[in-house]
Amino acid sequence: MRPQWTELPEAVKRAVEALVGGGGRVDACADGFSPGFAVRVTRADGHRRFVKGIDADAWPHEVDAYRTEARIGAALPPAVPAPRLRGVHDDGHWCVLAFDDVDGRSPGRPWTRLDIHRVVGAIGDLARTATPAPVPLPADHPRLGGWSDLAADPSRVSRLRRYEPEAAADLRRLAGLERQGLGAARGESLVHGDLYPHNILLTGDRVVFVDWPHARRGSPVIDLVTFLSSVAADGLDPEPFLPEDAPETVTAIRPDDVTAILAAHAGFLLAGGLAEPLPGLENITAAKLHLGLGAFRWLRTRL
Structure with a gap:
C-alpha cells in the first residue's frame, strides 16, 4: 500500500x-x-x-x-x-x-535461534543503558490491554470464539490478568513499545531498533514480551529464550508479572486484530491478529 x-x-x-x-x-x-x-x-x-x-x-x-x-x-x-x-x-x-541509513537486514522468518538470542541480548543491553529513561516520555501504555473492550463487543467475541474458544470463554479472568499487567508494566526504563520483526534490523555486529513513536517509560519486560510474542507467532516456544542473565531491571520482576504483561499484550493485539479494519489499513489488522494468536498460545502455556 x-x-x-x-x-x-x-x-x-x-x-x-x-x-x-x-x-x-x-x-x-x-x-x-x-x-x-x-x-x-x-x-x-x-x-x-x-x-x-x-x-x-x-x-x-x-x-x-x-x-x-x-x-x-x-x-x-x-x-x-x-x-x-x-x-x-x-x-x-x-x-x-x-x-x-542502517546497512542491515530484517530478521529471517521464521525466527532462527541465533537471531532470537541476538535480539534478546539487545533488549537486555537497552535496559542496562536506558534505565532510567534518558528522554522524557509518558508512563501510560496504550498498547497494553484490550480484553475488557473486546468482551463488550459481541461481534469481536464471536470472531474470537472461532479462533480461540478457550479465550472467549475466559474473558473475565483475562481482563483481570491484564489489569495486573498494566500495574506490572510500570517502570523507569526506556521502552520501545513496538518490537516486532519489521522494526528490527540486524547488521554484522549490531541489532538496531527502528520506528520509535510508541516509546514509553516502563518496565523493559514489555519489550521482551512483545518481541517473544512474534517468536510464538512463528510457532516457536519462547520460554527457552527468556534470558537467565538479563539485567536486574528484567529479572527483578516476578514470573507472575511476566504472565500478566503478556496477558495485557495479547489483549491489545486481539482487540485490534478482531476489529473491523479501517480502509487501507487491513494489513495492520491482519498482523495484529496473527501476533495476538501467537501471544495467546504462549500465555496459555504459562497459565
Whole structure:
C-alpha cells in the first residue's frame, strides 16, 4: 500500500532532496505497515539516508505517529540502538523524516535461534543503558490491554470464539490478568513499545531498533514480551529464550508479572486484530491478529 516515489508530488521530492543534501538513486523499502512512503536515497558520492513520509491530508490519524517519532528521534542519545534522525520536513500537508541509513537486514522468518538470542541480548543491553529513561516520555501504555473492550463487543467475541474458544470463554479472568499487567508494566526504563520483526534490523555486529513513536517509560519486560510474542507467532516456544542473565531491571520482576504483561499484550493485539479494519489499513489488522494468536498460545502455556 505504500505510495511509490514516482507518485509523490514534486514538492515532496524536493523536500526529500533537501533533507539528504541532494538527489540520487532512490530505492523503495517494502517492509512495514505504514501507508506512507519509505525509501533509501543514495547520493552520487555514496552517502545514503533512509527517508519516510506520509500525506497528512490523506492519513490524518496516522501522521501523529510520524510527528511523535520526530520528537522522540531527536531526543534519543547515541547509546540507544536506533538510527539517528537527521532532518524533518513538516509543512502541515506532508511530514517527512530523514535518518541515517542502517546497512542491515530484517530478521529471517521464521525466527532462527541465533537471531532470537541476538535480539534478546539487545533488549537486555537497552535496559542496562536506558534505565532510567534518558528522554522524557509518558508512563501510560496504550498498547497494553484490550480484553475488557473486546468482551463488550459481541461481534469481536464471536470472531474470537472461532479462533480461540478457550479465550472467549475466559474473558473475565483475562481482563483481570491484564489489569495486573498494566500495574506490572510500570517502570523507569526506556521502552520501545513496538518490537516486532519489521522494526528490527540486524547488521554484522549490531541489532538496531527502528520506528520509535510508541516509546514509553516502563518496565523493559514489555519489550521482551512483545518481541517473544512474534517468536510464538512463528510457532516457536519462547520460554527457552527468556534470558537467565538479563539485567536486574528484567529479572527483578516476578514470573507472575511476566504472565500478566503478556496477558495485557495479547489483549491489545486481539482487540485490534478482531476489529473491523479501517480502509487501507487491513494489513495492520491482519498482523495484529496473527501476533495476538501467537501471544495467546504462549500465555496459555504459562497459565
